[in-house]
Amino acid sequence: MSEVLEPQTFRVTRADLVRYAGASGDFNPIHWSERQATGVGLPGVIAHGMFTMALVGRAVTAWAGAPDAVVEFSVRFARPVPVPDTDEGTEVVVSGTVKEITEDGHTRLSLSATCNGDKVLSLAQALIRKR
Amino acid sequence: MSLDQSFVGRVWPATEPYLVGREKIREFARAIGATDAEYHDPEAARAAGYADVVAPPTFPVVFTMAASRQIISDPELGLDYTRVVHGDQRFAYARPVVAGDALVCVNAVEDITSRGGHEFITTRTEVSTEAGEPVVTVWSKLVQRGEEAK
Numbered sequence: 001m002s003e004v005l006e007p008q009t010f011r012v013t014r015a016d017l018v019r020y021a022g023a024s025g026d027f028n029p030i031h032w033s034e035r036q037a038t039g040v041g042l043p044g045v046i047a048h049g050m051f052t053m054a055l056v057g058r059a060v061t062a063w064a065g066a067p068d069a070v071v072e073f074s075v076r077f078a079r080p081v082p083v084p085d086t087d088e089g090t091e092v093v094v095s096g097t098v099k100e101i102t103e104d105g106h107t108r109l110s111l112s113a114t115c116n117g118d119k120v121l122s123l124a125q126a127l128i129r130k131r
Numbered sequence: 132m133s134l135d136q137s138f139v140g141r142v143w144p145a146t147e148p149y150l151v152g153r154e155k156i157r158e159f160a161r162a163i164g165a166t167d168a169e170y171h172d173p174e175a176a177r178a179a180g181y182a183d184v185v186a187p188p189t190f191p192v193v194f195t196m197a198a199s200r201q202i203i204s205d206p207e208l209g210l211d212y213t214r215v216v217h218g219d220q221r222f223a224y225a226r227p228v229v230a231g232d233a234l235v236c237v238n239a240v241e242d243i244t245s246r247g248g249h250e251f252i253t254t255r256t257e258v259s260t261e262a263g264e265p266v267v268t269v270w271s272k273l274v275q276r277g278e279e280a281k
Contacts, residue, residue, distance in 0.1 A: 010164070023155075023162035024193055040213065051190050051218040054163040056190040067167040068179065068226070070188045074221035074270075121220075 005063045005096035005109060010055045012047055013089030020051045034085070046080040052120060053091060056113055059094040063109070064128045071106055072127035081115045090096065090115055096126075106129035134209050134250045134275070138240045143201050145235040148261050150192040156186045158179035163187060174188070176229070183230035190228055192220075195256045195269045196234035202254055203273070210275055218251060219274035225265040233261050241270070248277030 017031050026048055029036035037045045053075050060068045083090050096111040111124035153173070160170035168175035169185045175186045203210050228234070235258070242253040256269045 015164075016164075019162045023159045024191075028194060031182075050189055051163065051221065053220060054165075054187065054189045056161060058165050061167065061188065063164075066179075067165075067169045067187065068181075068185055070222075070224060072218070072221070072223045073188050076219045077217050 002063075004099045005059060005094070005111070007095040008059045009063075009071075010058075010092045010094065011054075011089055012051070012083055012092055013087070014045065014085050015081060016085055016089070017045065017047055017051065019051055020054075022048065024048065026050065040075050042080060045083055045085070045110075047083050047092075049075075049077040049107045052077075052081055052113060055092055056094050056111055056121070056124060056126075058079075060096070060111070060126045060128070061107060062074050064095070066131070069128050069131070071129045072125055075111075075113075075124040076122045077120070078122040079118055081120050092120070099125070102127070132196060133203050133245060134252055135242045136243055138205075138208055139243050140251075141240050143238040144239050146201070148233040148235050151186065151228055151230050151232040151234060153184050154259055155193070156190065156230050160187055161192060163189075164231070169275045174204075175232075181227070185229035186230075188222060188224070188227075191222065191258060191267050191269055194234065194279075195236060195258065195271070197270065198252070198256060199238055201238050202240060203252075204207075208252075210250075210273070214276045214278075216260050216274050216276060218274040220272075221270040223266065224267045228258075228266060232266065234258050235255050236262060250275040250277075260271050 097107045099108045099110040107128040110125045113121040237257045239255045244251045253272045258267045
């Protein structure tokens with residue numbers, strides 16, 4: 001494992017949100033209906049927070065080199081991720097750095113996720129099991 | 132309206148077991164674009180020491196979100212779900228979720244606070260097998276936005 005989780009870009013489209021809604025069972029209309037999203041004061045349809053967290057999880061498990069390496073994983077949803085109804089959708093960029101090696105020999109990663117240059121997560125971190 | 136503070140510390144009876152299916156894990160992994168062999172191929176998962184395919188880290192929300200309706204849809208709590216946004220999410224894993232697991236959820240309310248016109252509720256869900264083997268603990272903080280801050 002390197003000291004840095006190099007920035008990784010994930011494209012997010014409306015189709016991804018529909019697929020995630022079905023797979024996760026989270027059918028909140030703010031994730032698929034422009035009308036209902038703007039109706040509650042959002043700029044438009046936004047990604048599920050848990051979809052963004054899942055993308056960060058992908059970057060973390062890839063960095064750790066094992067899909068079962070995560071011992072703890074936490075985020076704060078700081079800003080929504082608006083997803084326009086275009087072929088391109090939007091992009092979420094995930095990166096991270098090693099913060100410490102714990103007494104148990106686990107590695108604590110400090111994580112970042114941005115969309116259009118804005119931080120969409122804060123206090124995001126993962127603890128990776130000693131190998 | 133403020134949330135009912137008497138919910139803090141309350142623990143709910145265990146939910147009915149959720150049976151984790153291999154195809155559900157594959158479907159979830161595909162939906163997040165995760166191609167790791169251990170999520171899709173039972174042989175690869177067995178080689179890694181698991182009985183069947185392993186679930187990605189955030190998979191537990193598939194059943195914990197449904198389980199937490201026990202708390203958040205209780206009218207006594209006073210939560211207006213149309214004003215709710217997801218604040219924080221945290222997982223602490225004893226082991227990954229594996230296809231074939233029958234998992235029960237025990238929900239609790241850890242904290243309810245009020246700040247700047249917003250209401251915050253933190254729930255904790257202990258996920259274990261029917262036999263009582265701990266699998267993962269899931270914390271979720273929901274924010275009910277204040278009327279004027281809408």
